[in-house]
Amino acid sequence: MINQLRKIYPSLLVYKEGCDHLDRAYKWFVTDDNKIIGIREEELTCKDVALLVTFLNPYTTDLPVLTVEEQKWRKVIQMAELSPTSEFKLENPYRLIYFSFKENQISPILFKDAINELFAKQVSILWENGHEGIIIEEQMMYEECISYEQIIDVLMSDLYVKIKFFVGSFKEELKDINQHYQSLTKAAKTIFSYSNKTVVTYIDAVPYLLIDQTELEARLDISKTVLQDYINDEETLKMIEAFVQCNLNISETSKVLYMHRNSLQYRLDRFLEKTGIDVRQFHHAMAVYLALIARK
Amino acid sequence: MADLKLVNIKKIYDKNVVSVQDFNLEIRDKEFLVLVGPSGCGKTTTLRMIAGLEEITEGDLFIGDKRVNDVPPKDRDIAMVFQNYALYPHMNVYNNMAFGLKLRKFKKDEIKKRVDNATKILGLEDLLSRKPKALSGGQRQRVALGRAIVRDAEVFLMDEPLSNLDAKLRVQMRAEIQKLHSRLQTTTIYVTHDQTEAMTMATRLVVMKDGLIQQVGAPKEVYDKPNNIFVGGFIGSPAMNFLNGKLEEDYFVMEATRVRVPEGKMKSLREQGYAGKTIVLGIRPEDVLEGPVVNDSPDTKIRASIEVSELMGAEIVLYSKVNNQDFVARVDSSCNVVAGETIDFAFNLEKAHFFDEESELRINTN
Ligand SMILES: Nc1ncnc2c1ncn2[C@@H]1O[C@H](COP(=O)(O)OP(=O)(O)O)[C@@H](O)[C@H]1O
Ligand SMILES: [Mg+2]
Numbered sequence: 001m002i003n004q005l006r007k008i009y010p011s012l013l014v015y016k017e018g019c020d021h022l023d024r025a026y027k028w029f030v031t032d033d034n035k036i037i038g039i040r041e042e043e044l045t046c047k048d049v050a051l052l053v054t055f056l057n058p059y060t061t062d063l064p065v066l067t068v069e070e071q072k073w074r075k076v077i078q079m080a081e082l083s084p085t086s087e088f089k090l091e092n093p094y095r096l097i098y099f100s101f102k103e104n105q106i107s108p109i110l111f112k113d114a115i116n117e118l119f120a121k122q123v124s125i126l127w128e129n130g131h132e133g134i135i136i137e138e139q140m141m142y143e144e145c146i147s148y149e150q151i152i153d154v155l156m157s158d159l160y161v162k163i164k165f166f167v168g169s170f171k172e173e174l175k176d177i178n179q180h181y182q183s184l185t186k187a188a189k190t191i192f193s194y195s196n197k198t199v200v201t202y203i204d205a206v207p208y209l210l211i212d213q214t215e216l217e218a219r220l221d222i223s224k225t226v227l228q229d230y231i232n233d234e235e236t237l238k239m240i241e242a243f244v245q246c247n248l249n250i251s252e253t254s255k256v257l258y259m260h261r262n263s264l265q266y267r268l269d270r271f272l273e274k275t276g277i278d279v280r281q282f283h284h285a286m287a288v289y290l291a292l293i294a295r296k
Numbered sequence: 297m298a299d300l301k302l303v304n305i306k307k308i309y310d311k312n313v314v315s316v317q318d319f320n321l322e323i324r325d326k327e328f329l330v331l332v333g334p335s336g337c338g339k340t341t342t343l344r345m346i347a348g349l350e351e352i353t354e355g356d357l358f359i360g361d362k363r364v365n366d367v368p369p370k371d372r373d374i375a376m377v378f379q380n381y382a383l384y385p386h387m388n389v390y391n392n393m394a395f396g397l398k399l400r401k402f403k404k405d406e407i408k409k410r411v412d413n414a415t416k417i418l419g420l421e422d423l424l425s426r427k428p429k430a431l432s433g434g435q436r437q438r439v440a441l442g443r444a445i446v447r448d449a450e451v452f453l454m455d456e457p458l459s460n461l462d463a464k465l466r467v468q469m470r471a472e473i474q475k476l477h478s479r480l481q482t483t484t485i486y487v488t489h490d491q492t493e494a495m496t497m498a499t500r501l502v503v504m505k506d507g508l509i510q511q512v513g514a515p516k517e518v519y520d521k522p523n524n525i526f527v528g529g530f531i532g533s534p535a536m537n538f539l540n541g542k543l544e545e546d547y548f549v550m551e552a553t554r555v556r557v558p559e560g561k562m563k564s565l566r567e568q569g570y571a572g573k574t575i576v577l578g579i580r581p582e583d584v585l586e587g588p589v590v591n592d593s594p595d596t597k598i599r600a601s602i603e604v605s606e607l608m609g610a611e612i613v614l615y616s617k618v619n620n621q622d623f624v625a626r627v628d629s630s631c632n633v634v635a636g637e638t639i640d641f642a643f644n645l646e647k648a649h650f651f652d653e654e655s656e657l658r659i660n661t662n
Contacts, residue, residue: 120386153382156349
């Protein structure tokens with residue numbers, strides 16, 4: 001195919017592993033067999049580009065060039081079904097971590113350089129665009145680990161950028177990786193529209209993901225039925241949310257909210273009186289928690 | 297030279313959460329300014345607006361004379377240290393400090409110059425080739441500071457940098473950061489929820505609650521003249537006691553008990569129209585004595601039933617009920633009181649504060 005294309009576009013180049021940058025005078029594409037090819041912009045009309053992207057993936061020049069490892073991952077993720085002949089051999093359990101940062105704040109190449117310094121082994125990063133993507137982290141025995149909360153703070157101080165992570169669970173096989181990849185990316189976008197935490201794990205996200213699947217009407221109904229007169233009482237609802245987040249522990253909640261424990265008790269009692277819901281009990285607390293999410 | 301000015305700053309996150317508003321503040325060059333308040337009051341948001349990591353919804357931010365609302369964080373000449381600070385686990389100390397500069401494509405000798413300088417300041421000479429896992433908690437924290445120092449920035453921003461450390465190390469690092477500040481004289485904005493940390497470190501502190509500034513002042517000023525009940529209760533440990541009562545003639549009256557308000561204070565309260573009104577009296581635990589009188593002044597005695605007594609060394613903290621209201625006193629440990637007893641406390645009313653019951657603002661009485 002490349003040779004045929006070269007007949008039409010004499011400027012066509014195939015990118016060679018090891019070059020740092022892709023020439024900006026070229027428009028870059030990725031072929032199905034993971035070759036990166038460039039064609040000089042002046043050789044291309046809008047129509048040409050429209051045509052080319054029907055069978056080639058556009059490649060942003062700002063993105064780091066895929067490593068061999070990354071190409072392997074991309075290939076296996078893009079396969080709808082894992083073929084038995086796939087040469088990919090999994091060495092360690094892995095997990096997918098979605099990340100995003102504000103657009104145009106830092107170059108992806110810089111991000112990648114910094115991320116790689118945090119892990120023992122070079123990690124693979126598959127970019128969705130210049131500010132979002134998936135990190136594939138392999139589980140290492142005996143590795144000095146740092147948490148994603150720490151990674152955020154380290155990168156924030158070095159790169160001056162605020163990052164969000166949605167952390168998937170470790171998997172031991174590649175089966176269904178395609179689906180896993182898709183659903184993780186989708187879940188990440190959902191979760192960050194609800195939560196203002198910067199690191200969310202798949203487990204944390206479960207209630208949000210379930211609620212997000214419901215119809216708007218059902219959500220309205222749940223929040224109205226459970227929260228009743230309190231539906232617009234931000235202060236009380238914030239208090240209850242904190243109470244749930246503190247594992248229904250009164251002293252911890254009162255500390256976090258800087259509120260006297262007696263007045264916290266009193267307000268929880270009031271809530272019980274008015275709604276019949278005792279948030280000190282786990283199943284009631286869970287219902288209120290879901291209603292709070294449904295309200296968002 | 298870096299002074300900062302925040303003018304009518306407001307932050308609204310999406311979904312219409314107002315998290316900071318009416319924020320007006322001038323931060324002076326070389327100052328060590330501490331933002332303090334309970335969790336969720338907007339400290340981090342404010343700091344990140346200064347850093348450029350959060351957009352400013354309304355208002356203006358100036359660093360020096362320049363309005364920087366739209367200047368990206370990397371161009372604001374700031375260095376930051378955060379709560380979950382960490383080091384690159386596979387790099388040695390030298391490279392940990394150098395890495396931020398490498399990413400920014402600084403020349404090798406410039407990097408070396410700056411890292412050497414930070415090394416000297418922090419006394420890290422013998423540790424340069426160690427990996428983080430071979431460092432103690434305090435040493436790691438110092439390297440984290442080193443990573444900020446090499447930036448040579450005009451302003452340091454620190455967000456609860458000590459809150460993940462154990463109590464002993466925290467106290468030690470507090471002193472270290474102060475020493476660093478007096479040496480480098482870099483304008484520093486430091487965020488903490490810990491009032492002790494704020495009181496001991498700040499040249500000035502800003503007390504925040506619910507996204508609003510409650511008071512700005514030197515630690516002693518804020519401690520001596522809290523603007524309102526919130527600040528009175530938040531600053532100082534154990535917290536200030538508040539008692540509800542009524543001003544009758546020369547007395548502050550709570551049901552069966554009463555204490556005599558010193559003449560000067562009473563005069564000023566009367567002038568401001570509080571005679572005969574309900575009012576809140578605030579008194580710090582350290583301004584209460586065990587015994588019936590203080591400074592020979594009459595009628596300062598209040599009965600308290602002791603619930604818990606905690607020996608703290610030279611002092612003893614007594615948790616009690618006064619007129620059914622919680623009450624804490626910090627008295628000399630020579631006093632021998634146990635839980636279950638009922639004793640007399642004497643109030644040093646010269647040191648007492650009065651607050652308007654409605655507005656919760658402090659009434660100026662001196
Ligand atoms: N990204 C965000 N989206 C929505 N609300 C947020 C976000 N970050 C913080 N908030 C809210 O803004 C308020 C102030 O938060 P923050 O500045 O983190 O407080 P502090 O640092 O004093 O604990 C809180 O009510 C918090 O829930
Ligand atoms: Mg904070």
